[in-house]
Amino acid sequence: MVKRYGGLRALDGVSLDVAQGEFFGLLGPNGAGKTSLINVLAGLARPQAGAARVMGADVVADARRARRMLGVVPQELVFDPFFTVRETLRLQSGYYGIRRNDAWIDEIIAHLDLASKADENMRALSGGMKRRVLVAQALVHKPPVIILDEPTAGVDVELRQGLWQFVRRLNRDGHTIVLTTHYLEEAELHCNRIAMLKAGRIVALDSTRNLLETFSGVTLRMRLDRAELPGGLPARILSREGPLFVLKLEDYRQLEAALARLREAGVQVIEMELQPPDLEEVFLRLTGEDPGALEATR
Amino acid sequence: MSGFPTLLAKELLRFWKVSVQTVAAPVLTAALFLVVFASAFEGRVRVHQDIPYTAFLVPGLAMMSLLQNAFANSSSSLVQSKMTGNIVFMLLAPLSALEIFGAYVLAAMVRGLVVGVGVLAATAWFVELRLEAPPWALAFALLGGALLGALGLLAGIVSDKIDQMAAFQNFVIMPLTFLSGVFYSIAALPPFWQAVSHANPFFYLVDGFRYGFFGLSDFPPAASLAVVAASLAAVSWITLALLHSGYKLRH
Numbered sequence: 001m002v003k004r005y006g007g008l009r010a011l012d013g014v015s016l017d018v019a020q021g022e023f024f025g026l027l028g029p030n031g032a033g034k035t036s037l038i039n040v041l042a043g044l045a046r047p048q049a050g051a052a053r054v055m056g057a058d059v060v061a062d063a064r065r066a067r068r069m070l071g072v073v074p075q076e077l078v079f080d081p082f083f084t085v086r087e088t089l090r091l092q093s094g095y096y097g098i099r100r101n102d103a104w105i106d107e108i109i110a111h112l113d114l115a116s117k118a119d120e121n122m123r124a125l126s127g128g129m130k131r132r133v134l135v136a137q138a139l140v141h142k143p144p145v146i147i148l149d150e151p152t153a154g155v156d157v158e159l160r161q162g163l164w165q166f167v168r169r170l171n172r173d174g175h176t177i178v179l180t181t182h183y184l185e186e187a188e189l190h191c192n193r194i195a196m197l198k199a200g201r202i203v204a205l206d207s208t209r210n211l212l213e214t215f216s217g218v219t220l221r222m223r224l225d226r227a228e229l230p231g232g233l234p235a236r237i238l239s240r241e242g243p244l245f246v247l248k249l250e251d252y253r254q255l256e257a258a259l260a261r262l263r264e265a266g267v268q269v270i271e272m273e274l275q276p277p278d279l280e281e282v283f284l285r286l287t288g289e290d291p292g293a294l295e296a297t298r
Numbered sequence: 299m300s301g302f303p304t305l306l307a308k309e310l311l312r313f314w315k316v317s318v319q320t321v322a323a324p325v326l327t328a329a330l331f332l333v334v335f336a337s338a339f340e341g342r343v344r345v346h347q348d349i350p351y352t353a354f355l356v357p358g359l360a361m362m363s364l365l366q367n368a369f370a371n372s373s374s375s376l377v378q379s380k381m382t383g384n385i386v387f388m389l390l391a392p393l394s395a396l397e398i399f400g401a402y403v404l405a406a407m408v409r410g411l412v413v414g415v416g417v418l419a420a421t422a423w424f425v426e427l428r429l430e431a432p433p434w435a436l437a438f439a440l441l442g443g444a445l446l447g448a449l450g451l452l453a454g455i456v457s458d459k460i461d462q463m464a465a466f467q468n469f470v471i472m473p474l475t476f477l478s479g480v481f482y483s484i485a486a487l488p489p490f491w492q493a494v495s496h497a498n499p500f501f502y503l504v505d506g507f508r509y510g511f512f513g514l515s516d517f518p519p520a521a522s523l524a525v526v527a528a529s530l531a532a533v534s535w536i537t538l539a540l541l542h543s544g545y546k547l548r549h
Contacts, residue, residue, distance in 0.1 A: 005549070044389055045549045064392035072390055078383035082312050094304025095391035137387065 001050030003036050003200075010036035011047065012200035018178060018193075020055075020144070023171050025191030025208070026180040027279075029287055032197040034180040035075060038149050042072045054145055068096065071138035075149040075180075077130045079122040085109070085133055086118045089140055096141040108136045111166050113159075128155050135163065145176045152183060164190065184279040188212075194279075198287045208279070213251075215282040219275040220247040220255065230265030233258055243270075302397040305388065309405030313371055320409060324367050325416035328359045332421050335481065345483045346514055352425050354508075357435070358480035360417040361507040364439060365500060368410030368446035369453070369471050372402045376454030377463045380547075389548060395541035399451065399534070406447025407440065414439060428511055434519050435510025438526065442503040445530045446471070452537045455546055478504045484516050499529045 003011040011033045018024045026034045039045035041052050043063050052059045057066035080088060086105070093101040109115050112132040117125060122133065131151070138146060148167065152160045168190065171177050181187055187194060187208070194211055196204040204211060220235065224243045234254045235247040249255055255274070262269060313320040336352040345354045379385035388398065418427070429435070449471075457463035478500035484492050495501045502522035509515035515522070541547070 039549070042390055043548060044386065046544060064394070067390060067392040070390075074383075074386050076383050078386055080379075080384045080387070081382070082315055091304055091308050092387060092391070094307070095301040095388065095393060097299030097301050097304075097392075099299065 001047045003040060003047045009200045014202055016195055016205060020176050021174055023177045023190055023192050025187040025194040027187055027194055028197035033200040034197055035149060038147055043067055069143055069145055071143035071146045073134050073138045073148045073151050077127055079130055081123045084119050084121050085114055089136055092137045093140040098141055108139050112136050113162060128159050131155050147178045149180050184283055188279040196286050203286045211282050212277040215285055218249045218252055220249055221273040222269055223271040225268040225270055230267060233261050301391050301393045302401055305401035306404055309401050310408060312375055313409050321412055321416060324363050324413045325420050328363045328417040329420045331359055349512055353427060356421050356425050356427060357508045357511045358504050360414045361504045362475045362480045363417050364410040364414035365442050365446045365475050367413040368406040368443040369450040371409040372406040372447045372450035373454040373463050377457050377460055395538055398541055399538055402451045403444055403447040406450055407443035410443035430513035431510045435507055438503055438507040441526045441530055448533045448537050455540050474498055474500045480504055502526050
């Protein structure tokens with residue numbers, strides 16, 4: 001798929017499949033094309049080349065069917081200030097041609113902890129509450145595919161957990177989830193498979209486990225009985241400070257060799273900590289971005 | 299089931315929830331026009347032989363208010379949705395171009411009619427109106443509301459910002475409605491300005507609407523109706539084509 005805005009190639013030949021029932025992550029720095037991709041899927045933008053299908057329905061040629069299949073939680077905190085929470089959800093149901101949807105609306109309201117705000121005007125809600133309503137709006141028509149574009153941006157911890165519980169339940173019930181997020185730990189925690197985008201291209205597309213194994217090593221933190229390391233260790237030294245060392249191992253198998261080398265040299269390990277691979281590193285390597293800086297610019 | 303009835307209901311609720319501003323205010327404005335113009339010109343100006351000036355003024359004012367409010371409804375609703383971003387809720391839903399068009403235009407017609415009827419009702423107690431040919435009045439009211447509702451939707455689609463839409467409203471819609479023969483009969487104008495008035499589509503709406511009350515008009519009402527219907531068809535066609543293409547809505 002190709003999507004240009006003027007001279008900018010927001011999507012520069014992206015091609016991917018998400019299987020039914022997956023919990024799929026779309027990751028990438030700002031401007032990587034995540035939202036452009038979502039907008040094309042949702043019919044909010046039209047691609048210059050290529051096509052997209054949701055549950056077999058082409059998003060342009062068969063737009064009505066495709067839109068029924070899809071629930072989208074947009075990134076911006078948008079709302080209609082004329083209506084209450086319940087009115088908003090009733091209207092959204094109606095747009096999909098669903099009348100008398102109150103039983104399901106009540107269920108979503110309860111799951112998203114919105115019950116106490118149901119009859120309040122949207123204007124009166126906090127940012128976190130507005131975000132919950134956006135999630136609720138995306139679910140009124142029980143779509144088999146749910147896209148969440150940065151669902152937890154600016155949302156407090158408590159809600160974040162409640163939200164993930166709910167989304168995971170939806171996934172267990174068979175809904176396909178596509179998620180974009182800046183919080184890498186969220187993607188690592190929830191997604192089975194991940195696509196990393198950079199400048200409109202896919203730079204990695206694999207299961208979360210494979211990505212972590214392929215791209216990232218194990219970090220070993222140690223306190224030794226002396227301030228020097230023996231030579232010939234099968235590891236890269238990330239930092240050293242007196243007897244404190246941080247080493248990078250390619251995988252767990254190297255741990256044994258490293259410890260054997262220390263024993264051989266008569267070095268004693270006083271403290272040791274192993275950190276498993278994390279997505280942040282994969283992200284960093286693939287996109288050449290510092291995720292910390294990314295968080296800061298948001 | 300279609301999402302059209304809900305979108306229409308939402309558009310109606312939108313103005314009805316703030317009806318002081320969207321209905322009462324324009325009715326008051328029209329009533330003030332009437333009071334001022336009537337006290338200034340009553341007895342001094344006579345447009346037609348047996349019609350007092352104040353009576354002549356009322357249908358024109360009602361039509362002018364109807365047109366302006368029909369335009370304001372669809373244009374401001376769409377531009378506000380674009381500005382606040384909540385238009386996304388409509389765009390995500392399986393609503394066709396025709397359903398969106400129908401909902402916005404019908405809601406605009408309803409607001410126009412409510413305001414128009416409000417103006418007639420508010421002025422009824424001091425102006426005695428005849429109603430010679432009500433079907434004509436109704437036809438022009440409906441077509442006028444639809445035409446301006448569609449124009450408002452068109453302006454809303456094309457405008458990216460509130461001030462662009464306001465410019466269209468203040469520099470196109472306002473002058474055209476004001477100079478459409480609401481306050482005078484164009485028969486009294488010099489030939490050049492008569493010709494100019496005939497190029498103003500709103501003239502036909504006001505003139506035809508007035509025919510429904512007095513049975514008198516500057517232009518044959520059937521011909522006026524044809525001009526208005528043709529304008530409505532043209533504006534609707536353009537607006538539907540833009541909605542269908544997603545112009546400035548689906549990027």
